[in-house]
Amino acid sequence: MTLKTSSRKLNPFFKMLMFTLRKNFGIIIVLSILALLYCPGSYLANYGAMASSVSSGVKPYEFTQTFCAVISVFAPIFVVLFNFINFSFLYKKSASDVFHAFPLTRAELLISRTISGIIASLIPIFLCVFCYSAMVIFNPWLGNFVTLLQHIAEMLVITLIWSSFSLIFVVCAGSMFDLALSFCGINLATVFISLIYESIIEDTVVGYISNSDILYNLSLPVFCFSHKNNLEFWIRSIVYIVVFTTVAILLYNKRKAEKGGSAYAYKFMYLLCSVFAGICGGYLIGILFNSHYSSVIFWFFATIGAIISCVIYGLITNRGFKGVSRSILMGAIAISTMLAVMIIGVTGGLGYTRRVPIAQKIEQVTVEFEDCCVTFTNPELVIELHNKTIENASSDIDYSNDHVIITFDYKFKIGSSMKRYFCVPREKVEKELLAIYKSNERYEQIKDELFISSNMFRYAEAEYRIDSSSVYRFSYMTKTDCQNLLDAYWKDVQNLNDTSFFNNSYKTTQHLTIDIERYDNEYNYLSFYVGDTFPNTFNYMSEMGYLAFY
Amino acid sequence: MITAKSLTKKFDSKIALDNINLTIPDGCVYGLVGSNGSGKSTLLRLISGVYMTDGGTIQVDDKNCFNNPVIKSQIAFLGDTPYFLPQSNLKEMATLYSSMYPEFDYETYKHLLTVFPLNPKARLSTFSKGMQRQAALILALSTNPKYLLMDEAFDGLDVVMRRVLANIVMDGVQQRGMTAIIASHNLRELENVCDSVCVIHEGKIISNGNIESLRGNMHKVQVAFSEVPEMSVFDSLYVMKTERTGSLLSLVVRGEEDEIMQFINSLNPLYAECIEPTLEEVFVYELEVCGYDVKNILS
Structure with missing residues (x-):
């Protein structure tokens, strides 16, 4: 009985898979021709140019990376295309009747046709890969098999992500037009909305440091094509595939077949889709009239823009004016989400601004301001500065007045991290900044960065700029020169008080920059303010006779 | 056996089937009659597992139909509009059906191709409406279904093909114990085919039963008198409808034929004849008695 049951389950499933694959044969041929035009076609056409680029320093893995970057774009496009074609029966009543009457569960129907779509989309891609591999065998300068395998694995995962993600849209749509509209619209909108929210947060949340995390986390296209080939990428990819496929199956199981033909x-x-259209439209119209999120004019026109966008989207989706009132409501919701983000930002980003980590959880913290960048494993000094910074932080980044920009970068013992970026009146945190400036950790790090403890130290070059017209350059400093210069500098640092430290800041135009190179071609670059309150440093530079004016 | 219990189906706010209770026995030809939008096709789609219920249950052989491949493999559903894969021919469609339905029989397929003479290699999109329906019938019947569901089965078929189809269905019922459910808005189409008929109106069953029993005790009596008596004379009969044209009376009477004619003859008519009403007439009389606007229901 078990055998009979399993054979029933397997047969229609595989037969549907194979049948769908056979029906896709024509498109597979067309796409294969397209893929072969790329490789070997374009490679053979540009063979001479590529061969000559090797002599100018292009590495084999770079050719492979370019090749894989192209196929990584084509494979997801192909798989989405096949999913759209293979599930077009959902949108036609008579076709839906036939397919849903077949003795298959909905999950079997969904998965069999999806797998056939994946296979169909990979056939042209693997033909391409096969040709490229053959070319690499005969021309090893053209590629690197390790890089190729690694990128193919990445491409396969990206293809599966797009296949499963597009399935959700396939199941939720009621017509091919609305499927294409929602799929393209939402993918573009997630990129755009991520940028909008990033911009609002950056403008309103005190302490927020701009990065691409929001875009990377909220937008699937950015996630897939950012090529972050790390463990997190693989784990998240697998989670995406499992979650998207499960959601698609659950939605399909509950999908009302009679909805085929409606939007x-x-x-x-x-x-x-309506809310997304509202946010994008609202932002574009709002920003046309005023670029400040705190401006009433921005919000007034953003509201009008959101409502217009939602109404237009509603007109397209409802094929007429039916549901205009609901579109207006969606426009209001869209603008409310933007407003909510701004309000959350202005009120401290749900504790984002005021959060200071507990010392025991910190593995290390790097604090950076002006010419100082120090990493501490004992974070007491930094936490003190962080607390003081929060109390006095400005809501706007102010470069013109007596403000200092401080960046905190915490790494926690559990592996996570936290970054903050503040602008604060310098006088309010002078004491805490000076403590960090004079800290032993800073001395040790400068020493490390000068490669003084390294046997690989080759030479250093320095430049002392008093103003735009007075520049002194020092060539071929030895390790001892560097050590002495550092000791002189450090003596001056230890003599700094609140006032002299304040004056030796952005206010001074006097900079000392040092370029250090090692025997293994590693190099480093350091820059310090060395103003009038650094007599020992200046004396060392002149006494040792290095001063040569250009 | 197909059983519907408190079956409800809604399309957004519109109730397509409203709390239906129905039992369709095995081995019969069952007719579903009703005007457009009455819920016949919806009921067929629920039985075939295309639609999911919004309330109640629909079971085939005591098992739910929706998402049940074992049950669905015994059902062939022929929708009101035949569908074939784009650019396909009958041979390709037969390949698809044979891979989906374990009972698909190529012998039956070949036999049906002789009954419905179609070119299996010609593109189905080039076929006329009637030919496409024949093709869909070939495919459905080749699956040797235990339950054959046909929506507007005779639509697009000429008189000869209608008779051929009726014979094939009858054969299937008699030889294999197949159950055929035929939905139509035209009762006359079903009269000579169905064993039982169910009339659906606005999502509700308003009449359901075996044709013979429905017809059995209803008679249409045409009687002529030299002098038409008062209508109260017929009070002892169960007269459902009376029509008078001059001295000719047409009575629809429920009861035993012998007793009715004995009573009529006792009134010394010039002429009296008892004829069997058509199925449509039976329903018209039954439903008018119940207060339905029959012309609307049996269009």
Whole structure:
């Protein structure tokens, strides 16, 4: 009985898979021709140019990376295309009747046609890879097999992510037009909305340091094509595939077949698209009139823009004016989400601004301001500075007045990290900054950065700039010169008080920059303010006779 | 056996089937009659597992139909609009059906190709409406279904093909114990085919039963008198409808034929004849008695 049951389950599933694959044969041929035009086609056409680029320093893995970057774009496009074609039956009543009456569960139907789509999309890609591999065998300068395998694995995962992600749209849509509209719209909108929210947060949340994390986390295209080939990428990719596929199956199991022909089988997709359209449209119209999020004019026109966008989207989706009032409501919701982000930002980003980590959880922290960048394993000094900074932080970044920009970069014992970026009146944190400036950790790090403890130290070059017209250069400093210069500098640092430290800041135009090179071609670059309150440093430079004016 | 219990199906706010209770026995030809939008096709799609219920249950052989491949493999559903894969021919469609339905029989397929003479290699999109329906019938019947569901089965078929189809269905019922459910808005189409008929109106069953029993005790009596008596004379009969044209009376009477005719003859008519009403007439009379606007229901 078990045998009979399993054979029933397997047969229609595989037969549907194979049948779909056979039906896709024509498109596979067309896409294969397209893929072969790229490789070997374009490679053979540009063979001479590529061969000559090797002599100018292009490495084999760079050719492979370019090749894989191209196929990594094509494979997801192909798989989405096949999913759209293979599930077009969902949008036609008569076709839906036939397919849903077949003795298959919905999950079997969904997965069999998806797998056939994946296979169909990979056939042209692997033909391409096969040709490229053959070319690499005969021309080893053209590629690197290790890089190729690594990127193919990445491409396969990206293809599976897009296949499973597009399935959600396939199941939720009610017509091919709305499927294409929602899929393209949401993927573009996630990039755009991430940038909008990033911009609002950056403008309103005190302490927020701009990075691409929001974009990377919220936008699937950015995640897939950022080529962050690390463990997190692989884990997240697998989670995405499992979650998207599960959601698609669950939605398909509950999908009402009679919805084929209407815009969407699930209302939430319409609402989501509408809100996304509202946010994008609202932002674009708002920013046309005023670029400040604190401005009423921005919000007034953003509201109008959001409502207009939602109404236009509603007109397209509802094929008429039916549901205009709901579109207006969606516009209001869209603008509310933007407002909510701004309000959260202005009020401290749900504790983001005021959060100071507990010392025991910190593995190390790097603090950076002006010419100082120090990493501490004992974070007491930094926490003191952080607390003082929060109390006095300005809501706007101020470069013109007596402000200092401080960056905190915490690494925690559990592996996570936290970054903050503040602008604060310098006089309010002078004492704490000076303590860090004079700290032993800073001395040790400068020493390390000068490679003084390294046997690989080759030479150093320095430049002392008093102002734009007075520049002194020092050539071929030895390790001892560097050590002496550092000792003289450090003596001056230890003599700094609040006032002299304040004057030896952005206010001075006097800089000492040192370039250090090692025997293994590693190099480093350091820069310090060395103003009038650094007599020992200046004396060392002149006494040793290095001063040569250009 | 197909059983519907409190079956409800909604399309957004519109109730397509409203709390239906129905039992369709095995080995019969069952007719579903109703006007457009009455819920016939919806009921067929629920039985075939295309639609999911919004309330109640629909079971085939005591098992739910939706998402149940074992049950669905015994059902062939022929929708009101035949669908074939783009650019396909009958041979390709037969390949698809044979891979999906374990009971698909190529012998039956070949036999049906002789009954419905179609070119299996010609593109189905080039076929006329009637030919496409024949092709869909070939595919459905080749699966040797235990349950054959046909929506507007005779639509697009000429008189000869209708008779051929009726014979094939009858054969299937008699030889294999197949159950055929035929939905139509035209009761006359089903009259000579169905054993039982169910009339659906606005998502509700308004009449359901075996044709013979429905017809059995209803008679249409045409009687002529030299002088038409008062209508109260017929009070002892269960007269459902009376029509008078001059001295000719048409009575629809429920009861035993012998007793009715004995009573009529006792009134010394010039002419009296008892004829069997058509199925449509039976329903018209039944439903008018119940207060339905019959012309709307049996269009």
